[in-house]
Amino acid sequence: xxxxxxxxxxxRRGRLTVTLAVGxxxxxxxxxxxxxxxxxxxxxxxxRRSDRAFFYLLLRGRLTVQGQRHDAPVALWYRESDAEGRLxxxxxxxxxxxxxxxxxxxxxxxxxxQIWTPTPDVLAKAEAALSDPERxxxxxxxxxxxxxxxxxxxxxxxxxxxxxWRAVRPxxxxxxxxxxxxxxxxxxxxxxxxxxxxxxxxxxxxVVPFESWRDGTRQFRLKLAVLGLSxxxxxxxxxxxxxxxxxxxxxxxxxRDVGQPQPRQIRQELIKLGADLA
Numbered sequence: 638x639x640x641x642x643x644x645x646x647x648x649r650r651g652r653l654t655v656t657l658a659v660g661x662x663x664x665x666x667x668x669x670x671x672x673x674x675x676x677x678x679x680x681x682x683x684x685r686r687s688d689r690a691f692f693y694l695l696l697r698g699r700l701t702v703q704g705q706r707h708d709a710p711v712a713l714w715y716r717e718s719d720a721e722g723r724l725x726x727x728x729x730x731x732x733x734x735x736x737x738x739x740x741x742x743x744x745x746x747x748x749x750x751q752i753w754t755p756t757p758d759v760l761a762k763a764e765a766a767l768s769d770p771e772r773x774x775x776x777x778x779x780x781x782x783x784x785x786x787x788x789x790x791x792x793x794x795x796x797x798x799x800x801x802w803r804a805v806r807p808x809x810x811x812x813x814x815x816x817x818x819x820x821x822x823x824x825x826x827x828x829x830x831x832x833x834x835x836x837x838x839x840x841x842x843x844v845v846p847f848e849s850w851r852d853g854t855r856q857f858r859l860k861l862a863v864l865g866l867s868x869x870x871x872x873x874x875x876x877x878x879x880x881x882x883x884x885x886x887x888x889x890x891x892x893r894d895v896g897q898p899q900p901r902q903i904r905q906e907l908i909k910l911g912a913d914l915a
Contacts, residue, residue: 638658638659638660638665638770638771638773638774639657639658639659639660639798639802639843640656640657640658640659640770640771641656641657641805642654642655642656642657643655643656643657645861645864645865645879647672647673647864647865647868647871647876647879648672648868648869648870648871649672649870650671650672650868650870651671651672651673651864651865651867651868651871652670652671652672652673653668653669653670653673653861653864654668654669654670655667655668655669656770658770658773659802659843659844659845660773660774660843660844661789661842661843661844662740662741662744662777662789662844663738663739663740663744663773663777663789663844664738664739664843664844664845665736665737665738665739665766665770665773665776666736666737667736667766667767667770667773668733668734668735668736668737669732669733669734669767670730670732670733670734670735670864671730671731671732671733672731672868673729673733673864673865673867673868674727674728674729674864674867674907674908674910674911674914675727675728675729675860675863675864675867676725676726676727676863676906676907676910677720677721677724677725677726677727678725678727678897679859679863679892679897679903679907680721680856680859680860680862680863680895681721681722681895681896681897682717682718682721682722682856685718685722686716686718687716687717687718687742688741688742689716689717689739689740689741689742689844690714690715690716690717690739690740690741690742690744690745690749690786691713691714691715691716691717691719691720691721691737691738691739692712692713692714692736692737692738692739692740692780692785693712693713693720693735693736693737694710694711694712694735694736694737694738694755694759694760694763695707695709695710695711695712695728695730695733695734695735696709696710696734696735696736696760696763696764696767697709697730697732697733697734697735698728698729698730698731698732698733698734698735699728699729699730699914700713700726700727700728701726701727701728701910701913701914702724702725702726702752703724703725703726704725706914707752709730710754710755710760711752711753711754711755712752712753712754712755712759713726713752713753714745714747714749714750714751714752714753714785715749715750715751716742716749716750717739719749719750721856727910727914728914729910729911729914729915730914734767736763736766736767736776738773738776738777738780739844740786740844741844743787744786744787744789745785745786745787746784746785746786746787747784747785747786753785755783756779756783758779758782758783759776759779759780759783761779762775762776762778762779763776777789798835798838798839798842798843800825800835801821801825801832801835801836801838801839802839803824803825804821804822804824804825804832805821818832818833818836821836855891858880858881858882858891859891859892859895861879861880861881862876862877862880862882862888862891862892862900863903863907865879865880866900866903866904866907867904867907867908867910867911869904869908873885873888873900873901873904876888876900877900885900888900
């Protein structure tokens with residue numbers, strides 16, 4: 638799997654670490670976080686109907702789904718565009734530890750659209766993956782044994798994608814996946830057209846959580862903004878700068894474009910959500 642680590646501090650208490658592990662049969666986001674609240678309603682999917690299944694396993698923390706509270710361990714098993722576009726869920730925890738996995742829709746064995754109780758085997762493998770991203774494949778194998786997903790027939794990772802990943806990984810580590818393909822091309826020392834071809838080949842061969850570079854970076858930025866706004870001691874202008882917006886107005890337009898309220902109102906609602914989940 639192709640692995641990259643992202644670290645984002647927000648204020649005195651807010652901390653987010655995400656390890657991305659991109660593979661041919663599944664892609665994982667290994668999440669470790671404190672002092673922050675996430676609510677899906679403020680970062681809706683930009684894809685109307687995706688061809689990926691979304692598995693969210695909460696190992697530590699609390700989760701509300703359509704207003705109903707669940708304590709860890711608990712998992713969501715939904716179509717990706719439903720989980721990130723229609724389902725209203727939020728989470729918090731001190732700390733919060735979670736694993737997101739995305740699979741090709743054809744790999745789903747158990748019907749989607751449910752809250753799933755993880756088996757001890759799945760929990761053990763998820764904890765191991767959080768400590769060592771190379772163990773993500775063991776977690777996938779545990780989900781196969783639990784009959785949640787079907788075994789993958791995808792081939793192993795190919796070395797020919799190394800050049801593209803070497804260019805993307807520094808951007809991810811700097812929380813700068815929000816940049817353009819021109820930036821990736823500059824890091825790779827190649828033309829934008831060549832990098833665009835590499836991206837198309839990479840996304841065709843791997844499970845990636847976006848349909849295009851633009852949509853993927855827009856969604857990633859919105860999610861980071863939601864988390865940043867939940868840190869009450871961080872000025873809204875600082876949140877905007879930290880997640881790649883040029884100004885508060887630019888961040889406000891981004892939320893307005895997906896039908897969401899202004900950042901100040903989002904912050905107020907996230908703080909209330911955090912108190913309800915405490």
